[in-house]
């Protein structure tokens with residue numbers, strides 16, 4: 033059973049029943065799911081959660097879904113204490129939420145699991161999306177699992193890893209010759225014309241709720257408490273706001289103490305409408321044309337940007353940005369210190385974290401969680417020219433030692449001189 | 455008659471111009487403002503434009519040519 037009671041306009045507060053709608057008829061504001069929190073409080077406890085499924089569905093009471101879910105096992109990803117990276121950045125309590133390891137290799141599995149479940153509940157026969165990649169992979173995967181048709185629209189210039197990563201599940205994959213904005217508008221029109229569940233259009237209020245699980249998990253994995261700081265890569269701003277919402281819901285339900293978490297936005301410098309608005313002290317987001325290697329974050333006109341600014345203010349956080357070279361450096365630093373290969377969005381998080389520490393916004397002994405939301409194998413292009421190249425040798429010891437600079441002038445068989453260094 | 459829900463985002467130089475009023479005057483469309491946030495140097499307006507499909511098209515083309523950014527409501531559907 034679901035504890036969701038309806039949809040509520042975020043602007044004027046008007047209430048709507050649970051239907052595949054996403055804007056308020058009256059003020060055109062966006063809609064958000066409301067819940068019977070008293071009922072949830074009675075149904076949920078730390079013990080109940082801890083003994084639940086090892087996936088996002090352990091928090092099902094806090095998601096707007098019934099019992100029959102579309103499940104590819106999203107969520108419950110590792111939270112690791114990142115001592116090496118912490119040392120490099122000057123932090124003593126740094127944690128990495130490694131969401132690269134979701135079934136389709138990004139955090140989007142959390143939102144799409146909820147969206148696909150809802151689409152099936154609403155009796156849609158097809159799921160669809162417009163995407164810069166990660167969402168495409170996840171929608172195609174969940175469509176396959178649910179036995180629903182999947183229509184996936186991507187810009188034609190997408191990274192190979194994301195095109196293939198979606199294609200393998202056998203969706204109808206449409207590459208649109210145009211920039212993100214144009215794919216976006218096309219899908220807006222298609223959503224009116226075809227009876228498909230566009231996960232981030234007509235199912236969006238439900239879809240977005242899936243991101244709350246990234247707050248729940250972190251709080252549970254930290255031993256039922258909220259972190260001091262959360263650093264989040266931001267595109268539309270939805271994920272960022274839902275992490276904040278999730279932490280506050282947990283407190284409201286008595287599952288954790290007061291939430292004093294500061295929420296930090298990290299964006300790519302080539303697409304930073306939220307950070308730019310924050311830095312110029314306005315609540316007006318000025319849309320931009322994205323130009324960055326962080327294609328997954330390339331939303332020039334973020335729908336939840338205004339609310340992200342509100343979340344920053346409410347939580348006492350701030351916003352930062354990272355240039356393309358800094359993004360690549362961030363990806364490498366994370367990989368070299370912690371063994372985690374993240375996509376460009378992860379580079380944005382790490383580079384942003386570095387700036388925040390340098391600026392004194394995040395302090396050494398504070399418990400800080402950096403959200404790593406997508407897998408590096410999807411954005412190989414971004415790093416292919418900045419990593420070590422393999423050393424080419426012949427298949428013999430001599431060739432190896434020569435290449436490594438291990439070879440002594442000695443003539444003999446080096447195998448008999450195991451101590452030889454130089 | 456058709457209806458279209460859109461968001462206009464104004465650049466600073468157009469803030470003081472009666473763009474939406476002129477839109478109604480020059481094209482056979484009715485505008486109905488639902489929400490807005492306008493400061494002295496920037497602003498957006500969420501509105502519904504009603505009229506014949508081709509009149510709406512021409513009206514939107516005209517505001518766009520004036521430098522207003524026009525987005526359909528539900529604009530952010532592109533995600534990673």
Ligand SMILES: Cc1ncc(COP(=O)(O)O)c(C=O)c1O
Nearest residue numbers: 267268269270271328405406534
């Ligand atoms: C890997 C990754 N991280 C973060 C985001 C940001 O999510 P949001 O649009 O909710 O801000 C996205 C997609 O948009 C993404 O693909």
Ligand SMILES: [Zn+2]
Nearest residue numbers: 041044056059
């Ligand atoms: Zn409303």
